[in-house]
Amino acid sequence: MATETLPFKEAPKDTVGEINKYDFVTQTTGVFKARKGLNREVVEQISEMKGEPDWMREFRLRSLEIFESKPMPEWGGDINIKFDDVYYYLKPTEGQGKTWEDVPQEIKDTFDKLGIPEAERKFLAGVKAQFESEVVYGSLHEDLAKKGVIFTDTDTAVKEHPELLREYFGKIIPPEDNKFAALNSAVWSGGSFIYVPPGVKIDFPLQAYFRINAESMGQFERTLIIVDEGAEIHYVEGCTAPMYSTESLHSAVVEIIVKKNGRCRYTTIQNWANNIYNLVTKRAMAYQDALMEWIDGNLGSQLTMKYPAVYMMEPGARGEILSIAFASKGQHQDAGAKLVHCAPDTSGRIISKSISKNGGRSSYRGLCKVEDGATNAKSNVVCDALILDPQSRSDTYPYIEVEEQQVQIEHEASVSRIGEEQLFYLMSRGLTEAEASSMIVSGFIEPLIKELPMEYAVEMNRLIELQMEGSVG
Amino acid sequence: MTESLVIKDLHVSVEGKPILNGVNLTINRGETHALMGPNGSGKSTLGNAIMGHPSYEVTGGSIEINGEDVLDMDASERARAGIFMAFQRPMAIPGVKLADFLRHAATNVRNPGRKEGEDLIPMREFRKELKEKMGQLRMDTEFARRYVNDGFSGGEMKRAEILQLAMLRPKFAILDETDSGLDVDAVKLASQSIAEIGGAEMGILIITHHDKLLEQNTPNFTHVMLGGRIVETGGEELARELYTDGYDRIRADHPVEAKVEAEMQDEEAAAV
Numbered sequence: 001m002a003t004e005t006l007p008f009k010e011a012p013k014d015t016v017g018e019i020n021k022y023d024f025v026t027q028t029t030g031v032f033k034a035r036k037g038l039n040r041e042v043v044e045q046i047s048e049m050k051g052e053p054d055w056m057r058e059f060r061l062r063s064l065e066i067f068e069s070k071p072m073p074e075w076g077g078d079i080n081i082k083f084d085d086v087y088y089y090l091k092p093t094e095g096q097g098k099t100w101e102d103v104p105q106e107i108k109d110t111f112d113k114l115g116i117p118e119a120e121r122k123f124l125a126g127v128k129a130q131f132e133s134e135v136v137y138g139s140l141h142e143d144l145a146k147k148g149v150i151f152t153d154t155d156t157a158v159k160e161h162p163e164l165l166r167e168y169f170g171k172i173i174p175p176e177d178n179k180f181a182a183l184n185s186a187v188w189s190g191g192s193f194i195y196v197p198p199g200v201k202i203d204f205p206l207q208a209y210f211r212i213n214a215e216s217m218g219q220f221e222r223t224l225i226i227v228d229e230g231a232e233i234h235y236v237e238g239c240t241a242p243m244y245s246t247e248s249l250h251s252a253v254v255e256i257i258v259k260k261n262g263r264c265r266y267t268t269i270q271n272w273a274n275n276i277y278n279l280v281t282k283r284a285m286a287y288q289d290a291l292m293e294w295i296d297g298n299l300g301s302q303l304t305m306k307y308p309a310v311y312m313m314e315p316g317a318r319g320e321i322l323s324i325a326f327a328s329k330g331q332h333q334d335a336g337a338k339l340v341h342c343a344p345d346t347s348g349r350i351i352s353k354s355i356s357k358n359g360g361r362s363s364y365r366g367l368c369k370v371e372d373g374a375t376n377a378k379s380n381v382v383c384d385a386l387i388l389d390p391q392s393r394s395d396t397y398p399y400i401e402v403e404e405q406q407v408q409i410e411h412e413a414s415v416s417r418i419g420e421e422q423l424f425y426l427m428s429r430g431l432t433e434a435e436a437s438s439m440i441v442s443g444f445i446e447p448l449i450k451e452l453p454m455e456y457a458v459e460m461n462r463l464i465e466l467q468m469e470g471s472v473g
Numbered sequence: 474m475t476e477s478l479v480i481k482d483l484h485v486s487v488e489g490k491p492i493l494n495g496v497n498l499t500i501n502r503g504e505t506h507a508l509m510g511p512n513g514s515g516k517s518t519l520g521n522a523i524m525g526h527p528s529y530e531v532t533g534g535s536i537e538i539n540g541e542d543v544l545d546m547d548a549s550e551r552a553r554a555g556i557f558m559a560f561q562r563p564m565a566i567p568g569v570k571l572a573d574f575l576r577h578a579a580t581n582v583r584n585p586g587r588k589e590g591e592d593l594i595p596m597r598e599f600r601k602e603l604k605e606k607m608g609q610l611r612m613d614t615e616f617a618r619r620y621v622n623d624g625f626s627g628g629e630m631k632r633a634e635i636l637q638l639a640m641l642r643p644k645f646a647i648l649d650e651t652d653s654g655l656d657v658d659a660v661k662l663a664s665q666s667i668a669e670i671g672g673a674e675m676g677i678l679i680i681t682h683h684d685k686l687l688e689q690n691t692p693n694f695t696h697v698m699l700g701g702r703i704v705e706t707g708g709e710e711l712a713r714e715l716y717t718d719g720y721d722r723i724r725a726d727h728p729v730e731a732k733v734e735a736e737m738q739d740e741e742a743a744a745v
Contacts, residue, residue, distance in 0.1 A: 420527060425564040427548035428524050428557075429574070429637065430581035435589060436549075439577070443568025443620065 037084040040064065043186050046088070050155055055166065063175035063185030070179040076365070077303040077332045081277060086249055088187040088220070144202070150195040151206060154222045157193035164195060169224060172255035173283050181281045184220045184253040191221035191252065196231040205234040205267070205453055223254040227262040234265040236453065249277045256284035258292050260314070265293040267452065269460055272300035274330060282308040289316035295451055298325045298335050299463060307365060309338035312346035319348040324448045326467055327360030327392070336365040341377035341407070352383040353445055356392035363395040368411070372403040379408070385415040386444050388437065438468045476502045476539050478523070478556070478645045478676055484533035485522045492518045494701040494733065495534065500676040502644055505690050507712050508680045510698030511720050513738055516680045517561060519698070520647045524558040525551045538645070553585035555644030559634035559651050565622040571633060572603060572617035575640050582641045606639045610666055627654030635666050645676040652683050664689035687712055697723055700733030
């Protein structure tokens with residue numbers, strides 16, 4: 001791979017700002033902590049404990065300065081985080097820490113209802129950490145290594161693939177991008193690193209259960225995926241099982257590069273504990289004739305701010321984003337997507353669905369941007385909100401910025417309430433009110449479900465049913 | 474003992490406005506009743522009230538099946554007690570496949586005690602039956618994979634309603650203008666189907682303006698509604714009179730109800 005052919009065009013300035021949430025953190029066994037609060041000393045300590053090279057330590061320190069200099073975003077949800085009360089690095093140590101008994105009953109019940117076996121539950125809840133994680137990861141690794149695929153955690157990648165990592169790390173989402181990207185850049189830990197060599201097509205989804213292992217216990221994971229020319233990958237992050245954490249803040253960064261004729265699909269479905277701030281920055285750059293697809297489902301959390309983005313950097317690039325959010329009592333899902341056309345003949349599509357119930361609030365916040373010169377760009381945005389009761393709320397904030405004449409941008413939005421008439425119709429056929437509401441909601445999210453691999457679709461449906469339980473009457 | 478749907482002195486209001494002012498009607502299983510009357514006379518209101526629409530407030534009277542009061546039941550419970558209504562304008566439920574919906578509905582209706590989460594009718598059994606019924610209705614099986622009423626033409630909606638009728642096999646069926654929006658052939662097919670499905674098993678209340686549906690489903694009784702009451706009951710000859718001559722004679726013979734009707738229509742015009 002010749003370095004000079006990497007057209008690392010500078011991404012245009014992001015006017016909407018980009019925050020996202022941490023995808024996937026699970027509280028774990030023994031947790032050693034850096035001291036509460038954040039300063040140079042803590043950052044250096046993290047870097048030292050990880051045995052990192054100088055460049056990474058410097059990157060972290062520079063990011064810390066940026067974090068400190070940036071104001072909090074003034075849009076989106078109410079973020080009320082006391083940064084001094086957060087532990088920025090959690091390293092598992094043996095023998096001290098969480099056990100299965102410490103897992104909240106509510107989470108155990110959910111596992112139960114999802115029909116997840118005991119062993120897997122413990123694993124998903126993070127109490128079993130390292131041992132089993134390694135097994136899962138190892139088996140995947142072996143299989144793919146033969147094809148030249150690299151699939152590991154990002155900490156390991158720093159050590160084992162320094163050139164590759166250094167070339168791309170922090171290039172798609174620099175620490176300057178936003179306050180939470182800067183925070184993640186300063187204290188990141190864990191996350192997935194994937195490299196798919198030219199022409200390699202992986203026809204089964206790569207799954208990142210392994211990221212629950214010791215190295216990725218932190219609240220600030222960092223994922224980097226490089227899909228080389230003509231390569232294809234479907235990456236499924238986490239699973240639909242519930243995640244809980246005693247921590248209050250999760251802030252991840254996910255960077256993806258899809259080169260010429262490559263394809264990448266990234267699927268996440270998250271179900272967070274209800275006290276979590278979930279603030280993640282996810283962005284992909286798609287080059288000539290490449291396709292990037294985000295499938296992003298958000299349940300739980302107190303506040304989620306997440307807007308997966310595709311920057312279409314060269315002619316023929318395509319971006320597709322399917323996003324779904326379910327906001328219940330005390331929750332605000334500020335979710336959406338961004339399409340940025342930086343080259344001619346690029347096209348994108350956003351389908352966003354949100355459901356609000358029991359006083360929950362969901363917002364669609366999206367950006368469609370066409371740079372000067374990106375002639376014949378096409379974007380289609382459809383966002384639908386479903387509101388289940390009068391206490392709930394839904395807002396739409398579509399931003400459209402077009403600096404080119406010859407383009408085609410479409411935006412459709414609809415808001416509907418679960419109509420009395422729809423309920424009556426289904427009930428007149430013998431469905432109970434709960435079954436009827438559940439069926440209406442399932443139908444509403446069907447466009448997303450049918451994009452998921454079977455086992456995820458089944459779990460997603462079960463999760464929605466659980467969310468719907470007791471929502472009526 | 475013949476099973477019956479018995480409505481006595483039924484008063485119904487919508488948003489505080491009285492629409493039905495004392496309706497009496499008894500339908501035995503095996504009988505076909507036609508309910509006719511000018512627009513706004515309260516026909517659809519009667520159907521909705523029997524089915525248990527929450528916006529239709531019963532302010533007096535009773536509705537019973539075989540002596541059991543249904544007024545405290547919600548629509549779901551009434552469906553499982555054996556009542557069905559084919560809607561004039563059925564709702565679209567995007568994303569929900571007709572077959573999935575029907576399997577769920579048929580399971581609940583056939584097993585009224587079923588609790589949420591219990592098994593549905595076995596897939597193979599259900600498919601076989603659905604395919605058979607769709608064949609009788611000359612429906613392409615592909616139709617079952619479409620989303621409930623979503624993007625259906627008027628005719629498709631009506632046929633889907635009849636398919637549901639066939640699958641749910643209710644004791645009592647209300648057909649609310651099932652003939653409207655259908656072309657001549659479709660009405661003929663629909664009416665044949667209803668006759669086949671109903672046979673001697675069902676008590677049927679056909680709400681209609683037209684004669685076509687009644688050709689194949691000769692009513693044992695024809696009721697005429699005016700101003701929120703049933704003012705006359707006769708046999709099939711009454712239906713024939715109405716679609717030939719209209720309602721002038723009815724209005725003249727029932728001045729009190731005609732006045733109520735006129736007032737209601739004035740109010741409606743004022744509201745618009």
